[in-house]
Amino acid sequence: MKKNNNLLYVFITILGSCSIIFLCLFLSYLNTSNNYKTQLENNYKKSFYEVVSNINNMEVDISKIVATKDSNALRELLSQLYSNSNLTVNNLNLLPINYSKLTKINSFLNTMSGYSYSLMNKIYLGNDITTDDYKQLDDLHTTILEIKYDLNYYMSNLKYDYNILDNIDFKEEANDFSAGVIDTESSNAELPSLIYDGPFSESVLNKDIVGLDDVEFSQLEAEEKVKNIFETQNVRYINFTQGKFETYNFEVVTGSRLSVSITKKGGFLLSITSFGNVGENKYSYEDGVQIAESFAKKVGIDNMYSVWTQVTGNIQYINLAKIVNSVIYYSDLIKVKIDLTSGQVVGWEATNYATNNQDRTFTSSISITQAQDKLSEILEVKERNYCIIPDKYVGELSAYEFICTWKNYTYYIYIDSNTGEEANILRVINTTNGDLLE
Amino acid sequence: MAKKLLICMMFVLCISFSFVICFFGLKNKDAYAYDTHMYEIQSRLKELGYYNGAINGIYDDATVVAIKEFQADNGIYVSGAVGGITANALGIYMTEQESNDLYLLAKCIHAEARGEPYIGMVAVGAVILNRVASPDFPNTIYGVIYQPWAFTAVHDGQIDLEPEAASFQAATDALNGWDPTYGCLYYYNPNTASSSWIFNRQTVVTYGDHVFAI
Numbered sequence: 001m002k003k004n005n006n007l008l009y010v011f012i013t014i015l016g017s018c019s020i021i022f023l024c025l026f027l028s029y030l031n032t033s034n035n036y037k038t039q040l041e042n043n044y045k046k047s048f049y050e051v052v053s054n055i056n057n058m059e060v061d062i063s064k065i066v067a068t069k070d071s072n073a074l075r076e077l078l079s080q081l082y083s084n085s086n087l088t089v090n091n092l093n094l095l096p097i098n099y100s101k102l103t104k105i106n107s108f109l110n111t112m113s114g115y116s117y118s119l120m121n122k123i124y125l126g127n128d129i130t131t132d133d134y135k136q137l138d139d140l141h142t143t144i145l146e147i148k149y150d151l152n153y154y155m156s157n158l159k160y161d162y163n164i165l166d167n168i169d170f171k172e173e174a175n176d177f178s179a180g181v182i183d184t185e186s187s188n189a190e191l192p193s194l195i196y197d198g199p200f201s202e203s204v205l206n207k208d209i210v211g212l213d214d215v216e217f218s219q220l221e222a223e224e225k226v227k228n229i230f231e232t233q234n235v236r237y238i239n240f241t242q243g244k245f246e247t248y249n250f251e252v253v254t255g256s257r258l259s260v261s262i263t264k265k266g267g268f269l270l271s272i273t274s275f276g277n278v279g280e281n282k283y284s285y286e287d288g289v290q291i292a293e294s295f296a297k298k299v300g301i302d303n304m305y306s307v308w309t310q311v312t313g314n315i316q317y318i319n320l321a322k323i324v325n326s327v328i329y330y331s332d333l334i335k336v337k338i339d340l341t342s343g344q345v346v347g348w349e350a351t352n353y354a355t356n357n358q359d360r361t362f363t364s365s366i367s368i369t370q371a372q373d374k375l376s377e378i379l380e381v382k383e384r385n386y387c388i389i390p391d392k393y394v395g396e397l398s399a400y401e402f403i404c405t406w407k408n409y410t411y412y413i414y415i416d417s418n419t420g421e422e423a424n425i426l427r428v429i430n431t432t433n434g435d436l437l438e
Numbered sequence: 439m440a441k442k443l444l445i446c447m448m449f450v451l452c453i454s455f456s457f458v459i460c461f462f463g464l465k466n467k468d469a470y471a472y473d474t475h476m477y478e479i480q481s482r483l484k485e486l487g488y489y490n491g492a493i494n495g496i497y498d499d500a501t502v503v504a505i506k507e508f509q510a511d512n513g514i515y516v517s518g519a520v521g522g523i524t525a526n527a528l529g530i531y532m533t534e535q536e537s538n539d540l541y542l543l544a545k546c547i548h549a550e551a552r553g554e555p556y557i558g559m560v561a562v563g564a565v566i567l568n569r570v571a572s573p574d575f576p577n578t579i580y581g582v583i584y585q586p587w588a589f590t591a592v593h594d595g596q597i598d599l600e601p602e603a604a605s606f607q608a609a610t611d612a613l614n615g616w617d618p619t620y621g622c623l624y625y626y627n628p629n630t631a632s633s634s635w636i637f638n639r640q641t642v643v644t645y646g647d648h649v650f651a652i
Binding site: 093098100106107113170239241244245259273275280312313347351 | 459477492493494495524534555556557560573574575576577581584586587588593603608610611614615616617618619620621622633635636641642643644652
């Protein structure tokens with residue numbers, strides 16, 4: 001009996017000690033948890049204050065733009081408006097509001113940023129702000145003013161012991177906090193739609209597809225085409241895509257398992273998607289380029305040549321562009337992915353080609369030498385080319401390409417062959433994933 | 439009586455111990471890092487006779503052991519990780535910049551679409567990039583991925599799982615322009631989706647368990 005009692009005391013002691021340890025750990029956890037909660041609350045509040053501050057600044061910026069005639073002052077104000085629009089989007093999307101509730105206000109702010117950018121460009125080119133622009137700025141000001149009033153009213157709540165975290169249930173997609181802020185959005189149901197050429201404009205977002213033949217292919221005709229391209233009967237129809245491109249989708253087994261899409265309109269090989277093998281590379285970089293160019297010919301697309309390539313592990317990515325009469329058509333890019341362990345084409349992405357490919361001519365008002373004179377003097381020009389490049393304002397334009405170096409850096413600079421302006425500058429950046437152009 | 443008390447106490451102790459384990463968590467150490475440098479590092483280690491495993495780009499235990507042996511033999515601090523000094527000693531050129539966007543995109547694809555067909559993984563990456571390009575969403579990859587409630591696997595922390603080779607390749611494909619959804623901004627699993635509004639979006643295509651919509 002005494003032995004049992006001793007055992008009992010030992011266990012009571014162990015249990016007591018454990019309880020004290022658990023309590024200490026639990027209190028420590030609570031303390032850490034409260035610290036995290038405070039930091040999160042602070043971050044949410046900071047983002048919200050910044051959203052309100054940015055919106056207030058935007059309202060003032062627009063009202064000043066309307067009242068200013070001087071082009072330098074206008075450019076500075078538009079630059080502030082552009083910057084404030086982007087900052088608002090960043091901060092707004094850090095708040096605990098369901099993403100689906102923010103699409104409308106994000107769209108408004110991003111379009112405002114694109115619009116201010118396009119106005120900056122307009123002034124830079126020496127053009128005046130038109131009556132239509134002033135009308136659009138007036139509409140924007142009315143909208144931003146409503147948002148400003150709503151947000152400032154909501155913010156007054158935050159001043160009196162309001163905790164954002166207390167009004168959020170992370171398991172629920174809707175919460176009291178987002179309901180308050182989203183009211184701000186829904187009260188402005190009539191967000192103005194802007195007409196302009198530039199980023200996020202309708203003409204850029206809804207570009208017509210001009211590179212496909214009009215003839216419509218049936219599923220069987222498309223399947224036959226796939227069998228011919230891959231020289232196999234091992235082709236299985238999967239499903240149909242009903243989007244911007246209508247495609248028949250197949251699975252083809254030729255060593256790798258390939259997902260292949262053929263457009264209904266024109267029966268064009270739009271894409272191949274597949275996971276490349278892992279193993280020792282048996283094909284070289286040069287082999288990969290040759291395989292890609294030959295595959296394009298086999299598909300029925302002539303004059304496609306490698307303009308950029310990047311090797312990542314066992315995979316080589318190759319950009320093929322149409323080159324005719326020494327003009328490179330960058331708008332008609334096709335991307336090809338080669339598995340260097342098997343030498344097989346495991347990827348093909350031709351939406352740019354299908355969207356843009358048509359007959360067009362390289363035009364110029366200045367010579368390539370005149371264009372070269374516009375480059376920075378510190379650059380050493382290694383190569384010069386004629387090309388057609390995509391452009392966010394006018395769809396595409398004729399340009400001179402200069403491949404230049406400075407220190408160990410390589411640049412691709414594009415000068416508009418008609419206006420002489422620098423249309424784009426890209427630098428080769430060596431990353432862990434290969435060389436990128438940014 | 440004392441025996442029953444003892445059993446009860448043992449039970450309470452077991453429950454408490456389990457509680458502590460669950461409460462403070464045991465971290466899974468099985469995840470392997472995948473790095474595009476690893477191919478080169480493994481090849482070089484193999485040439486030098488330190489590594490006999492597969493050249494697969496996976497930073498696994500065998501690779502760590504080989505790196506440690508190489509570091510010990512060359513008087514470099516033995517860490518098992520390849521920094522600038524080890525890379526120089528191996529004769530490997532280190533790149534100027536990490537591909538952070540690629541890594542984050544691969545993590546999100548792995549968290550959201552592991553187990554899906556490869557084209558479905560690329561499609562998830564493409565939806566993220568389509569959102570970056572759309573005015574309706576933030577303008578950066580991290581802005582889109584970390585938008586509140588946008589991705590279940592980000593919301594519940596699965597995004598922190600280490601991505602596999604297929605996720606990296608799918609992310610690379612998506613960044614190189616592959617978009618099997620042709621511009622979709624949404625996807626959902628019809629068996630698990632809880633938001634009714636998502637079912638009202640226009641369906642474009644289905645890959646595996648995911649329906650892609652605009």
